Amino acid sequence: xxxxxxxxxxxxxxxxxxxxxxxxxxxxxxxxxxxxxxxxxxxxxxxxxxxxxxxxxxxxxxxxxxxxxxxxxxxxxxxxxxxxxxxxxxxxxxxxxxxxxxxxxxxxxxxxxxxxxxxxxxxxxxxxxxxxxxxxxxxxxxxxxxxxxxxxxxxxxxxxxxxxxxxxxxxxxxxxxxxxxxxxxxxxxxxxxxxxxxxxxxxxx
Ligand SMILES: N[C@@H](CCC(=O)N[C@@H](CS)C(=O)NCC(=O)O)C(=O)O
Numbered sequence: 001x002x003x004x005x006x007x008x009x010x011x012x013x014x015x016x017x018x019x020x021x022x023x024x025x026x027x028x029x030x031x032x033x034x035x036x037x038x039x040x041x042x043x044x045x046x047x048x049x050x051x052x053x054x055x056x057x058x059x060x061x062x063x064x065x066x067x068x069x070x071x072x073x074x075x076x077x078x079x080x081x082x083x084x085x086x087x088x089x090x091x092x093x094x095x096x097x098x099x100x101x102x103x104x105x106x107x108x109x110x111x112x113x114x115x116x117x118x119x120x121x122x123x124x125x126x127x128x129x130x131x132x133x134x135x136x137x138x139x140x141x142x143x144x145x146x147x148x149x150x151x152x153x154x155x156x157x158x159x160x161x162x163x164x165x166x167x168x169x170x171x172x173x174x175x176x177x178x179x180x181x182x183x184x185x186x187x188x189x190x191x192x193x194x195x196x197x198x199x200x201x202x203x204x205x
Contacts, residue, residue: 001051001179002052002138004195005142005175006054006055007040007054007196008195010061010062013194013196013199014040015194015195018183019037019185020185031047040057052139055135066132067133067134078118085110086147089110089111090107093108093150115163119161122166137170148167
């Protein structure tokens with residue numbers, strides 16, 4: 001999701017292949033044997049396999065909303081903490097059955113410790129790092145969304161109002177609406193589907 005956010009916001013047009021995770025296409029496994037999505041293959045054949053790297057690639061080409069024009073150390077710290085500590089708590093809170101040898105009972109609380117800091121930052125700045133949404137906000141909100149979706153009442157009971165408003169604003173944004181449009185799964189032989197703000201919606205005849 002965050003790769004799509006950055007690609008779309010950068011103005012790039014890419015060919016999009018929607019994947020069913022239990023039925024990954026051979027071509028995808030060939031170019032990226034680690035077999036996770038997203039994967040971006042460039043025209044020269046280079047493959048970018050991490051969502052955050054795809055964000056950096058897209059914004060490095062064009063960054064019209066100045067997502068990168070922000071304090072780098074704080075941004076990096078927030079994203080590293082999200083992708084490690086928070087993601088680990090999220091996975092275990094969401095799918096405790098996948099970790100039968102671990103005690104996952106405190107994973108909600110571990111996630112909340114991070115959310116508490118995010119909430120304070122948003123309360124102080126307006127967004128995570130500065131007074132408009134930048135790289136960290138877009139790299140992190142999809143994970144907060146997943147955490148909330150596990151049990152929204154439990155999240156609301158935390159009364160992290162600034163964080164709630166920040167998340168709602170992202171979920172209601174035109175950008176989010178644009179990137180969460182549904183596509184049919186790709187199969188070999190299909191005509192290409194293009195993704196990006198320059199792509200005209202096309203009504204089937
Ligand atoms: N660190 C990777 C993680 C990607 C990842 O875990 N993707 C999940 C889907 S969101 C996946 O493809 N899982 C493989 C599977 O479920 O078979 C990134 O940020 O791109």
